[in-house]
Amino acid sequence: MYSYFCDMLENKNASKTPLSELGEFALINHLTKNFKLKNKSSSTGIGDDAAILQHGKEPTLISTDMLIEGTHFDLSYMPLKHLGYKAIMVNISDIYAMNSIPKQITISIAVSNRFNLEAVEELYVGIALACKNYKLDLIGGDTSSSTKGLILSISVLGSTSEKKIVKRDGAKENDLLVVSGDLGGAYAGLQILEREKAVFKVNPNSQPDLSNYAYSIERQLKPEARKDVIELLDELEIIPTSMIDISDGLSSEILHLSKASNVGFNLFEEKIPIDPEVSLICDEFKLNSTTAALNGGEDYELLFTLRQEDFDKIKNHPFLSVIGHACDPKSGCHLINGLGNQIKLTAQGWKSF
Amino acid sequence: MYSYFCDMLENKNASKTPLSELGEFALINHLTKNFKLKNKSSSTGIGDDAAILQHGKEPTLISTDMLIEGTHFDLSYMPLKHLGYKAIMVNISDIYAMNSIPKQITISIAVSNRFNLEAVEELYVGIALACKNYKLDLIGGDTSSSTKGLILSISVLGSTSEKKIVKRDGAKENDLLVVSGDLGGAYAGLQILEREKAVFKVNPNSQPDLSNYAYSIERQLKPEARKDVIELLDELEIIPTSMIDISDGLSSEILHLSKASNVGFNLFEEKIPIDPEVSLICDEFKLNSTTAALNGGEDYELLFTLRQEDFDKIKNHPFLSVIGHACDPKSGCHLINGLGNQIKLTAQGWKSF
Numbered sequence: 001m002y003s004y005f006c007d008m009l010e011n012k013n014a015s016k017t018p019l020s021e022l023g024e025f026a027l028i029n030h031l032t033k034n035f036k037l038k039n040k041s042s043s044t045g046i047g048d049d050a051a052i053l054q055h056g057k058e059p060t061l062i063s064t065d066m067l068i069e070g071t072h073f074d075l076s077y078m079p080l081k082h083l084g085y086k087a088i089m090v091n092i093s094d095i096y097a098m099n100s101i102p103k104q105i106t107i108s109i110a111v112s113n114r115f116n117l118e119a120v121e122e123l124y125v126g127i128a129l130a131c132k133n134y135k136l137d138l139i140g141g142d143t144s145s146s147t148k149g150l151i152l153s154i155s156v157l158g159s160t161s162e163k164k165i166v167k168r169d170g171a172k173e174n175d176l177l178v179v180s181g182d183l184g185g186a187y188a189g190l191q192i193l194e195r196e197k198a199v200f201k202v203n204p205n206s207q208p209d210l211s212n213y214a215y216s217i218e219r220q221l222k223p224e225a226r227k228d229v230i231e232l233l234d235e236l237e238i239i240p241t242s243m244i245d246i247s248d249g250l251s252s253e254i255l256h257l258s259k260a261s262n263v264g265f266n267l268f269e270e271k272i273p274i275d276p277e278v279s280l281i282c283d284e285f286k287l288n289s290t291t292a293a294l295n296g297g298e299d300y301e302l303l304f305t306l307r308q309e310d311f312d313k314i315k316n317h318p319f320l321s322v323i324g325h326a327c328d329p330k331s332g333c334h335l336i337n338g339l340g341n342q343i344k345l346t347a348q349g350w351k352s353f
Numbered sequence: 354m355y356s357y358f359c360d361m362l363e364n365k366n367a368s369k370t371p372l373s374e375l376g377e378f379a380l381i382n383h384l385t386k387n388f389k390l391k392n393k394s395s396s397t398g399i400g401d402d403a404a405i406l407q408h409g410k411e412p413t414l415i416s417t418d419m420l421i422e423g424t425h426f427d428l429s430y431m432p433l434k435h436l437g438y439k440a441i442m443v444n445i446s447d448i449y450a451m452n453s454i455p456k457q458i459t460i461s462i463a464v465s466n467r468f469n470l471e472a473v474e475e476l477y478v479g480i481a482l483a484c485k486n487y488k489l490d491l492i493g494g495d496t497s498s499s500t501k502g503l504i505l506s507i508s509v510l511g512s513t514s515e516k517k518i519v520k521r522d523g524a525k526e527n528d529l530l531v532v533s534g535d536l537g538g539a540y541a542g543l544q545i546l547e548r549e550k551a552v553f554k555v556n557p558n559s560q561p562d563l564s565n566y567a568y569s570i571e572r573q574l575k576p577e578a579r580k581d582v583i584e585l586l587d588e589l590e591i592i593p594t595s596m597i598d599i600s601d602g603l604s605s606e607i608l609h610l611s612k613a614s615n616v617g618f619n620l621f622e623e624k625i626p627i628d629p630e631v632s633l634i635c636d637e638f639k640l641n642s643t644t645a646a647l648n649g650g651e652d653y654e655l656l657f658t659l660r661q662e663d664f665d666k667i668k669n670h671p672f673l674s675v676i677g678h679a680c681d682p683k684s685g686c687h688l689i690n691g692l693g694n695q696i697k698l699t700a701q702g703w704k705s706f
Binding site for chain 2: 043044048049050051052053054055056057059060061062063064065066068069070071072093094095097098100104106108109110139140141142144145146147148149151153155156157158165167168169243244245260
């Protein structure tokens with residue numbers, strides 16, 4: 001884990017190329033020359049006014065997100081390579097959350113003169129790895145200069161057959177509420193990284209042993225989108241009735257499904273999957289691990305609802321946890337703890353203005 | 354024209370709503386509630402993880418651009434309403450440049466705490482007007498906070514029939530080089546606005562008479578994408594052999610067509626269409642109007658090549674000027690002036706790092 005900090009130190013010493021040595025077009029060419037088109041639906045990529053797609057009769061899906069230094073990420077502990085990877089994960093997760101397959105991405109970046117060519121290349125190493133692992137074609141975008149910091153804007157296009165698309169609005173009363181993986185890890189990792197940043201400021205020579213926190217730090221710095229869950233659902237011939245990805249925290253996402261589908265939800269606290277390492281970190285920071293799962297966000301797991309009759313297909317699956325069920329909309333959305341107490345769910349969500 | 358400055362002064366006095374009173378979701382809902390879907394191909398818009406499109410058998414086109422305060426625009430003379438409008442024009446112009454029809458847009462915005470709700474609403478008034486005038490559906494995007502200034506990232510999707518798509522790579526020797534409208538106006542307008550900004554700093558009570566510069570200022574602040582030219586080409590049953598829009602200046606765009614199509618170009622100086630007002634402004638600023646057309650940029654006109662046999666269809670058309678022709682790639686790209694001198698074209702283009 002120490003290597004995260006080493007990466008940054010190294011970058012400050014090697015010989016570097018100012019971006020002013022290249023123009024915009026040369027920079028784009030340089031950064032994208034090794035990206036080859038992988039999907040049949042990508043007719044043409046970078047190099048014209050627009051890219052051309054050919055999804056045949058299948059619907060096309062699009063999602064877009066902007067990531068801003070100082071608001072969405074902190075480069076003092078986020079290596080640029082990881083940032084590039086994570087930026088793609090954040091976006092393709094939205095397409096998986098529609099039960100669809102992401103296929104093309106466009107990337108716009110703006111950087112201040114603090115960044116040199118090697119730094120931008122690092123970012124693209126992460127982007128290229130994400131494209132490789134998830135079979136994505138980079139088909140467009142632009143680069144420009146910013147007055148402050150690094151800004152990334154990514155759009156992702158995907159497709160699937162009409163009947164497989166899952167929106168937020170199809171949950172029915174008594175449907176099961178299911179989540180993939182485990183929750184709260186990205187938030188726990190962030191606590192560790194923020195603490196190490198503070199230590200590093202006081203003592204730049206500190207060599208922290210972060211091996212006990214490896215899982216949580218990885219959840220924060222290098223999350224994976226749940227392609228495997230979408231593939232699993234396909235294999236099991238399950239089409240969820242509603243689905244969303246967990247970017248803002250379980251609580252906020254349940255409320256989104258509730259509103260779109262017009263149902264309430266009962267969520268059982270003891271069913272929420274939390275990794276033991278995350279529990280230990282929460283203890284260390286005197287945080288409630290349920291709160292980390294409910295409001296922490298950035299886990300990029302999938303939250304979905306299933307018909308009761310599909311339960312046998314997913315029962316005891318290591319990826320998937322049934323954490324509650326949909327109920328009458330009038331009863332609203334509640335967390336039910338071990339004592340049977342009902343606590344109303346509220347959206348802490350995202351509030352950075 | 355004075356009203357451009359008044360707008361800004363007014364904004365400082367009225368009662369304003371801090372964005373912190375709304376969350377991200379409430380802000381998005383508030384800003385987008387009056388955008389209704391207009392295109393059959395827009396299956397669903399804002400409100401899920403991704404938007405869904407259905408372009409049937411037609412190819413989908415996508416283009417994306419980021420606009421950053423301080424790099425791409427200056428709010429001291431660019432009213433937010435105009436910025437919203439222009440941001441859309443810049444993007445849809447890329448789709449028209451493929452001889453295609455823009456249909457959907459996504460918008461991500463990030464604002465610092467300097468901006469209040471009313472300011473962001475003004476931006477969306479301009480965006481809504483552009484969507485109305487050009488029949489565009491707003492189908493996605495996000496809002497977030499920035500540490501400094503305003504950042505806009507826009508993606509636009511379009512479609513057309515396969516055989517109508519025009520790329521940059523189809524120009525052949527002897528094809529005619531044609532440009533729509535006139536050039537250099539946006540650059541001339543920028544000179545005027547920069548001068549008035551400097552005057553305004555010294556004397557905030559100055560009431561400049563900008564009526565002699567109305568056309569050029571409008572070219573800078575409220576450009577229109579050339580939908581009409583694409584419709585005209587369709588009516589005339591002309592499919593250009595190559596096409597690009599003029600965002601960086603005529604010179605840079607000719608070089609793009611040259612490189613992609615592997616042809617040279619001869620450009621005749623006296624054929625370059627320049628509005629009389631633009632010539633007068635260039636005189637006033639001791640600038641060469643040809644240079645403004647070649648390197649000024651931001652005109653968002655369309656530059657394309659035609660087969661010689663299509664010449665009769667466009668001859669004397671008020672929108673269109675034949676300004677040169679494609680030639681042997683070995684001879685390269687040249688401006689030929691009234692004396693017959695050949696001057697090699699170079700890409701000044703965009704260099705802001």
